[in-house]
Amino acid sequence: ARLYRIHDWSAGYFDVTEKGDVAVKVAFPSGDVRVSLMDIVAGVNQRDLQMPVLLRIENLLDSQIALLNESFRAAIAQQGYRGIYQGVFPIKVNQQRNVIEEIARFGARYNHGLEAGSKAELIVALSALAGSEGLIVCNGYKDPEFIDLGLRARKLGYRCVFVIETPTELPIILERSHALGIRPLIGVRAKLATTVGGHWNKTSGDRSIFGLSTSQLIEIVDALKEHNLLDCLQLLHCHLGSQIPNIRDIRQAVMEACRYYINLVQEGAPMGFLDLGGGLAVDYLGSKTNNVLSMNYSMDEYCADVVEVIMQSLDAQEVAHPTIVTESGRSTVAYYSLLLFNIFDVTYFEPAPLEQAPAEEEHTLVHSLYSVLERFKPAKIQQSYNNTVFYRDEIRELFKRGQISLRSRALAENLVLEIFRRIVVSLEDADEMPPELEGLREQLADIYYGNLSIFQSLPDAWAIDQVFPVMPIHRLNERPTREAIIADITCDSDGRIDHFIDLHGTRNTLPLHPIKADEDYYLGAFLVGAYQETLGDLHNLFGDTNVVSIRVNEDGSFDVTREIQGDSIADILGYVQYNPKDIFERFRDTAEKAVRRGAISVRERQEILERFSASLRGYTYYETDA
Numbered sequence: 001a002r003l004y005r006i007h008d009w010s011a012g013y014f015d016v017t018e019k020g021d022v023a024v025k026v027a028f029p030s031g032d033v034r035v036s037l038m039d040i041v042a043g044v045n046q047r048d049l050q051m052p053v054l055l056r057i058e059n060l061l062d063s064q065i066a067l068l069n070e071s072f073r074a075a076i077a078q079q080g081y082r083g084i085y086q087g088v089f090p091i092k093v094n095q096q097r098n099v100i101e102e103i104a105r106f107g108a109r110y111n112h113g114l115e116a117g118s119k120a121e122l123i124v125a126l127s128a129l130a131g132s133e134g135l136i137v138c139n140g141y142k143d144p145e146f147i148d149l150g151l152r153a154r155k156l157g158y159r160c161v162f163v164i165e166t167p168t169e170l171p172i173i174l175e176r177s178h179a180l181g182i183r184p185l186i187g188v189r190a191k192l193a194t195t196v197g198g199h200w201n202k203t204s205g206d207r208s209i210f211g212l213s214t215s216q217l218i219e220i221v222d223a224l225k226e227h228n229l230l231d232c233l234q235l236l237h238c239h240l241g242s243q244i245p246n247i248r249d250i251r252q253a254v255m256e257a258c259r260y261y262i263n264l265v266q267e268g269a270p271m272g273f274l275d276l277g278g279g280l281a282v283d284y285l286g287s288k289t290n291n292v293l294s295m296n297y298s299m300d301e302y303c304a305d306v307v308e309v310i311m312q313s314l315d316a317q318e319v320a321h322p323t324i325v326t327e328s329g330r331s332t333v334a335y336y337s338l339l340l341f342n343i344f345d346v347t348y349f350e351p352a353p354l355e356q357a358p359a360e361e362e363h364t365l366v367h368s369l370y371s372v373l374e375r376f377k378p379a380k381i382q383q384s385y386n387n388t389v390f391y392r393d394e395i396r397e398l399f400k401r402g403q404i405s406l407r408s409r410a411l412a413e414n415l416v417l418e419i420f421r422r423i424v425v426s427l428e429d430a431d432e433m434p435p436e437l438e439g440l441r442e443q444l445a446d447i448y449y450g451n452l453s454i455f456q457s458l459p460d461a462w463a464i465d466q467v468f469p470v471m472p473i474h475r476l477n478e479r480p481t482r483e484a485i486i487a488d489i490t491c492d493s494d495g496r497i498d499h500f501i502d503l504h505g506t507r508n509t510l511p512l513h514p515i516k517a518d519e520d521y522y523l524g525a526f527l528v529g530a531y532q533e534t535l536g537d538l539h540n541l542f543g544d545t546n547v548v549s550i551r552v553n554e555d556g557s558f559d560v561t562r563e564i565q566g567d568s569i570a571d572i573l574g575y576v577q578y579n580p581k582d583i584f585e586r587f588r589d590t591a592e593k594a595v596r597r598g599a600i601s602v603r604e605r606q607e608i609l610e611r612f613s614a615s616l617r618g619y620t621y622y623e624t625d626a
C-alpha cells in the first residue's frame with residue numbers, strides 16, 4: 001500500500017484489507033465500513049458484465065457534496081459570516097444522467113444547484129432541478145433560444161441566472177425579456193487580472209477568452225440602468241481555471257473579485273451572489289504540494305480562506321455579505337468513479353536462458369558481447385554499457401546488410417538484455433543514476449496489456465499527461481516483483497500509461513505482480529470521475545465501457561443500484577454511420593455464395609452467421625470467453 005501511496009491520494013476513501021485487497025471505505029455514524037473491490041468485481045462478473053467496468057460508488061459522491069457544504073457552513077459559523085453558501089455543480093464535468101440525478105437528489109438538502117454552459121446542459125438542469133431551490137447558473141454563449149428557455153424557466157419558478165460573458169449577450173437578453181414580459185436574473189462574468197498556476201491557467205488573466213473587461217462591465221451597468229433593469233443584476237461570476245494548486249492564488253483572486261462586487265453594489269445593483277467558479281483542486285499525487293497534480297491546501301482551508309477574504313474586503317466597505325456560490329466540479333466527482341480493468345497479456349522484457357559460451361563459428365561481434373557479460377563488474381557499469389550498445393548497433397547494421405543471420409541477431413539481443421538487466425540490478429541501491437543510464441529501467445520494463453482504451457476512459461492521461469493513481473486492487477500482501485508500463489487495447493503507440501504516482505512525484509514504471517495462469521489480474525485507475533467520461537472518444541472503435549453504480553450499506557453489504565451495458569459493436573458501428581443490418585446482409589450474401597461454390601455446407605453457413613450476429617451484439621473490448 002505504501003508503494004502505491006494509497007493513503008496519500010485517496011482522501012480516506014480507499015484502504016487495504018488484511019487479505020491485501022483494495023477496499024472502499026465509507027464512514028457511517030456507527031463506524032467505518034470497508035468493502036473489498038474484489039468482492040465488487042465478483043458481483044460484477046456474476047452479473048455477466050465484462051471488464052473494463054467503470055465503477056461509481058454513490059456514497060463517495062454524497063460524501064464530497066456533504067464535505068463541501070459542511071466545510072463552508074463551519075467556516076461561516078466560526079467566522080460569524082452573515083450570509084450562506086450555495087454551491088452549483090458544473091454539468092460539463094460529468095453530464096451522465098446518473099451522476100446529475102444523484103447530485104440533485106443528495107444535494108437537495110443543501111439546495112445545491114447546477115451550472116449549465118449550453119442549451120443542452122440547461123435542459124438537463126431543468127429536468128434535474130424541478131421544484132428545487134437550487135440555483136441554475138447559465139454560463140457560456142447564449143443565443144435567443146437559450147435566453148427564451150431560461151426566461152420561461154424563471155416564470156416556472158426556477159432560480160435561473162444568466163451570466164453575461166460577452167457584451168453581445170445583453171441586447172439579446174433585453175430584447176427577449178421585453179418580448180416575453182419576464183424580468184431576468186442577471187450575473188456578469190469579470191475577467192480577473194489575477195493569474196493562477198496549473199494546467200488550466202489560460203482561463204485567467206487579461207487574455208482569457210471568457211468574461212468582460214472592466215470597460216465592458218461599465219457599459220453593461222450603464223445599459224442596464226438605461227433600461228431600468230439594474231435591479232436584475234444580482235450575481236458576480238469569475239472563474240480562474242480548474243485544478244488551482246496554490247491557495248495563495250485563490251486568495252488573490254477572491255480579493256480582486258470582491259473589489260468588483262463592491263463596485264457593482266456602489267453602482268446601485270442589488271447583487272447578493274458572489275460566484276467564484278471552480279478551481280478547487282484534487283490531490284492526485286497526495287503530496288499536498290503546489291504542483292499541477294496536487295494542491296497545497298485542504299477543503300477546510302479553502303472554505304475558511306474564501307469566507308475570510310470576502311468578510312475582510314466587504315466589511316471594510318460596509319457592504320452586506322453575499323451568498324457565496326462556487327462551481328466545484330472536479331473535487332465533487334473525481335473520487336466517485338474508478339475504472340476497473342484486467343490484464344489480458346504481458347510481454348516480459350527478460351533474457352531467455354543463455355548458453356555458457358557461444359558456438360565457435362558464431363559471429364565475432366556475438367563473441368564480443370559474451371565477453372562483456374563475462375567481464376561485467378558493478379564498478380565498470382558505464383564501460384559495459386558503452387560496449388554493449390556499440391556491439392548491438394553494429395550487429396543491427398550487419399543484419400540490415402544481410403551479413404548476419406536472424407538467429408545470431410536474436411542471440412545478441414538476448415545477451416544485451418542480460419547485460420542491461422545486470423546493470424539495472426547493480427544500480428538498484430545506488431544513490432545516483434549515471435545520466436545516460438536513467439532510461440534503462442524503462443527500456444527493460446515489462447508491458448502489461450490492459451483491457452481498456454486510454455482514449456475512451458482516461459483521455460486526459462493521453463492529451464495533457466494527467467496522472468491518475470493506477471494500482472492492482474488485490475495481491476497487495478505479495479511483493480510486486482515486476483516493473484511495467486501499461487499498454488491499452490488500441491493500436492496506437494500513444495495508448496499507454498507510463499506515468500505513475502511515486503513517493504517523489506511521478507515515475508515511469510509501475511511495480512506489478514507476475515500474472516498467474518489461472519487467475520485474472522485486476523487493476524484500478526482511480527479518481528476518474530471528473531471530465532473523463534464525455535471527453536473520451538471512439539479510437540479504434542472501442543466504445544463506452546460497462547458502468548456499475550453501487551451503494552455501500554452500514555452493515556458492510558453493498559447494493560448494485562444501477563447497471564449500464566457498454567456499447568456493443570453494432571452500437572459503435574451505428575455511430576460511424578454503418579447500418580448493422582446491412583452489414584449482416586452483406587455478410588450473409590458472401591456466405592451464401594460460399595455455399596453455392598461448395599466451400600461450406602448450409603449448416604456451416606448457419607453457424608458462421610450466428611457467430612457473426614453474436615459479434616455484432618458483443619462488447620467492443622477484449623472478451624476472455626469466446
Ligand code: PLP
Pocket residue numbers: 090093115139239241242243277278279280327328329330331530
Ligand atoms: N465553472 C466554469 C465556468 C468552468 O469553466 C469550470 C471548468 O473549468 C468549472 C466551473 C469547474 O471547475 P473545477 O472542475 O475546477 O471545479
